[in-house]
Amino acid sequence: MNKEQVINALKNVTYPGFTKDIVSFGFVKDVVVDGENVFLTVDITSSAQEVKEQLDKEIKTQLELLGAKRVEVNILQPKMPREMSNSTSGKNIAPQVKNFVMVSSGKGGVGKSTTSVNLAIALAMQGKKVGLLDADIYGPNIPRMMGLSDQRPEIQGNKVLPLKAYGVEVMSMGSLMEPGQSLIWRGAMIMKAIEQFLRDILWSELDVLVIDMPPGTGDAQLTLAQSVPVTAGITVTTPQEVSLDDSRRSLDMFRKLHIPTAGVIENMSGFICPSCETESDIFGMGTAAPVALEYDTDLIGRIPIEPAIRIGGDTGMPIVYHKPSSETAKRFHEAASKLWVFIDKVNEEGGVSNQEIQPTTPPGVSACSTQSAPAPNNESSSGCGCH
Ligand SMILES: Nc1ncnc2c1ncn2[C@@H]1O[C@H](COP(=O)(O)OP(=O)(O)O)[C@@H](O)[C@H]1O
Numbered sequence: 359m360n361k362e363q364v365i366n367a368l369k370n371v372t373y374p375g376f377t378k379d380i381v382s383f384g385f386v387k388d389v390v391v392d393g394e395n396v397f398l399t400v401d402i403t404s405s406a407q408e409v410k411e412q413l414d415k416e417i418k419t420q421l422e423l424l425g426a427k428r429v430e431v432n433i434l435q436p437k438m439p440r441e442m443s444n445s446t447s448g449k450n451i452a453p454q455v456k457n458f459v460m461v462s463s464g465k466g467g468v469g470k471s472t473t474s475v476n477l478a479i480a481l482a483m484q485g486k487k488v489g490l491l492d493a494d495i496y497g498p499n500i501p502r503m504m505g506l507s508d509q510r511p512e513i514q515g516n517k518v519l520p521l522k523a524y525g526v527e528v529m530s531m532g533s534l535m536e537p538g539q540s541l542i543w544r545g546a547m548i549m550k551a552i553e554q555f556l557r558d559i560l561w562s563e564l565d566v567l568v569i570d571m572p573p574g575t576g577d578a579q580l581t582l583a584q585s586v587p588v589t590a591g592i593t594v595t596t597p598q599e600v601s602l603d604d605s606r607r608s609l610d611m612f613r614k615l616h617i618p619t620a621g622v623i624e625n626m627s628g629f630i631c632p633s634c635e636t637e638s639d640i641f642g643m644g645t646a647a648p649v650a651l652e653y654d655t656d657l658i659g660r661i662p663i664e665p666a667i668r669i670g671g672d673t674g675m676p677i678v679y680h681k682p683s684s685e686t687a688k689r690f691h692e693a694a695s696k697l698w699v700f701i702d703k704v705n706e707e708g709g710v711s712n713q714e715i716q717p718t719t720p721p722g723v724s725a726c727s728t729q730s731a732p733a734p735n736n737e738s739s740s741g742c743g744c745h
């Protein structure tokens with residue numbers, strides 16, 4: 359009996375719940391054949407005891423059929439995700455993540471992704487375990503900004519491993535699609551995608567997951583808030599009135615979704631000249647603070663227009679990491695520190711719950727129903743219930 363025969367025999371062992379075998383999945387690691395004795399290590403993605411027991415049994419059966427007298431199988435499993443979240447009640451489909459930060463804006467192009475990237479890296483540089491989820495399914499820019507455009511994630515079973523850059527775990531629809539490909543999304547598909555990003559990505563035990571949202575206040579925001587308890591919301595705006603109007607909508611959404619608001623970031627606020635480093639007002643500045651006040655929150659950062667920010671975004675070399683002594687990097691670090699103080703405060707005061715925003719209608723009844731669950735065999739009360 360040789361190693362090749364053993365591996366061939368193991369191809370008959372399918373991974374529980376799948377049609378693929380453990381060799382094709384790449385789970386079989388070390389195989390040592392010593393006469394009629396076989397020692398092997400199998401590294402699987404499930405933490406379930408039943409899966410381990412079933413595999414152990416099937417592997418032994420297959421190798422005994424081949425003529426092995428003694429088979430020792432060492433099955434390695436990931437630890438069960440430990441419940442770390444700050445939620446006290448409600449729903450959390452990614453319990454190994456302690457805090458979730460929703461970065462939102464009223465409109466696109468205001469610097470939401472730039473802010474998400476630099477805040478995430480600043481938090482990681484400050485010693486936190488950080489993930490960055492690009493939930494902007496229509497315009498996934500995070501891979502480029504994090505220098506990950508050419509990388510594709512590794513699949514483990516039916517889960518996906520996040521990519522890693524600048525000390526931050528990263529996942530984006532852009533990393534799962536071909537470059538330049540567009541997707542046309544219906545509301546229900548967006549909701550599913552958001553759920554999968556939280557449930558089917560193998561995020562580590564993180565202190566915080568920073569989530570770059572699509573612009574506006576839609577299905578993605580609602581689904582995220584219903585799926586996990588969001589610890590803090592940040593609104594990114596530019597100084598012009600048209601942007602501030604949209605930011606009010608974003609701040610109002612945090613209230614409606616019971617998301618504690620960490621504050622507002624005024625981006626493209628003034629201009630720092632690359633040669634003389636003086637700051638001038640070319641686009642308006644200082645207009646977001648009164649809006650923050652209207653919503654009982656603070657301005658946690660004012661980021662100037664600086665060519666190095668755009669270049670950093672385009673080349674995948676974020677300014678916080680690559681120009682740490684720049685004024686902009688300092689301001690992102692300050693904003694990240696303020697965000698962390700806010701997160702600590704929310705948790706000290708008992709954490710967050712998304713209980714009150716869970717759908718309340720029974721299965722099969724739409725939200726516009728004025729009745730409780732339809733009575734069986736009563737056709738007139740089935741369906742929406744509005745008419
Ligand atoms: N403060 C800034 N100074 C210079 N360029 C910026 C600044 N903020 C963002 N940009 C650039 O503006 C563009 C839009 O920013 P982005 O973060 O993609 O916005 P959003 O995610 O809100 O659509 C990007 O090319 C980015 O590099």
Ligand SMILES: [Mg+2]
Binds near residue numbers: 472494497
């Ligand atoms: Mg963006």
